[in-house]
Amino acid sequence: MKIIDQMQKENIDTLLILNPHNINYLAGFMPSAASILVVKDEPVLLTNQMDMEDAILNSKIPVEKFKSLKELKKSLNGVIGLESSMNIQTFERLKKDAAFETKITGIVEQMRSVKTNEELKNIEKALEIAEKAFKSTEFDDSKTENEIGAEIEYNMRLNGAKKASFDTIVASGKRSSLPHADVSMNKLERPIVIDWGALYNNYCSDTTRTIIETERHEEIFDIVLEAQKSAITAIKPGVKVCEVDKAARDVITEYGYGESFIHSTGHSVGLEVHESPSLSKRDETVIEKGMVLTVEPGIYLKDDFGVRIEDMVYVTNKGRVLNKIDAKINI
Template identity: 35%
Template sequence: MKQQRLNKILQEMERQNIPQMLISSPASIFYLTGKWIEPGERMLTLYINTNGDKKLLINELFPVNAIEGVELIWYKDTDEPIGRLINIVDKTKVLGVDKFWPAHFLIKLMERNAAAGFVNGSPIIDRTRMIKDAEEIQLMKDSSRINDSVMEEVIKTLSEEYSEKKMVNILAEIYENKGADGFSFSPIVAYGANAADPHHDSDSSKVQKGNNVIFDIGGVRKHYCSDMTRTVFYKEVSDEHKAVYNLVREANLTAIDKVKPGVRFCDIDKAARDVIENAGYGKYFTHRTGHSIGIEVHDFGDVSSVNTEEVAPGMIFSIEPGIYLSGDIGVRIEDLVLVTETGVEVLNKFTKDLIIVK
């Protein structure tokens, strides 16, 4: 077990009067145990309580021999795991439950009155995971370093011969060659007007002279995610498109400059949004400015106009303003940033200067 991480969760459980909890998210189980297990339809849950009990209910199919400090409770496919779980949970106390735990497990547990009450326990773990420790920060830096090198290489491969889908296939090969464990999300490669859709599904389109090209890419390294977006231009760029690009770049830099402990997420969002709105493009910036990231590419927390929480050292999130002009152009520039004790560190080093691919 990662005892320091567990201790933070247990302290918060005590503060919120949640004496016991079931953790079923593979990402959160990995966060606490260092073991990544994808259970599929089978039940997998880590039981913890404020008395120090730690039990992992796990199917015999999964190749986990032991986890230091955790008792493994095995079951077969022919067993009923809920019955095993009822023997673990204290029926006289409230039970925290993972927000993503399948309803058919939870309903069975509730029908059998397995606890005095059921509450969503995930916010405790989510908020603990928001603050990365030294080990996680280094892993995030390593993952972003790989992403920088992938971005540099994939931009160089841009060609009229390759469709957006082909570029995604090329990306997969580059990530593998660079030592990544795969994509952290389905990457976006978007040419020209396709880039005006912030979540474009890469298709058979091919790049043409004068097109802008969005590369929104990320990989996984040792279970930690990277995410970065750059917008480049093919062969040439018009003055209008150059102006849009420089405006988004200014919004990105302005928001990053705002980041320091004690600043609210909504104020960071506003810093980016004001730059774009003051130039008359406000209605074309259609999404939040960023999202938290770590073991999952979208961890709990975001950089949006409605998030009034203050940022704190150890948080890592994206800054990704954009302008999307339907039928014409889309520009997005995204970096991951780490909140330090005194300010901010940008994890992505790849240039944000305007690039024209010749």
């Protein structure tokens, strides 16, 4: 098992996995309540009675009932690897009178950043479902943002998604200048920023389209699109993700809107919609074949409007866009 090699490199004797997505990645079973995957030569998934039946059916790793943290601690020694997402309450209980050392590690998150073919297929299917739902949605001005969001999510479910991979954003008119605006009960205005995704077989898609109206909208739209293309072209194995961010940011800055591009250029996506690495100024992760990254520059003009365009990109020897629907939409 590859993970054991990596643990040896990091001098970790036992790895404790609590993050449900990490458990799902390694064991093929998504816990619904607190479970602990103990990774060592003979790994074991400790779960509670509520998940027991499901876990036994689906886990690739032997399942035992979780008794208590006290019991678990007795079996631990040497250096124990912990996920950065562990909360300090659990950490405090774990460390109390402990006969072992602990160390934060991102082993599983790093494994997850490079997708297998099977994972890619799930992501592509999630994207297909999401795009189909988008195409069957009518952006009729008599509808509210909330109704559009509800409709897209309903359509994704009917197309086979387990649910939306995150809360759909429908931000129209002035609200389009708020990058994380979810939905309001206002009727649609223009432009309309729609940021949505489907969850299929536990994998996420994540896409944004902006439906524009005026020449001023189009002017901004074209800058964002140029920035996005520049970033996509910059994606190849061996390049740092911060360089991809720079490729998008430089274009927007050249046009004088650098201050209005107020987030990073993208992120890895898989079992979670936001995974590591982040395509940001400070992330120096080197791109590898098999990564799936979003590229989503935006320009946000306060009290006026905003534009964001987001596609999903799979890394081969270059960046291959997975989305099928055009960036510019004629509605």
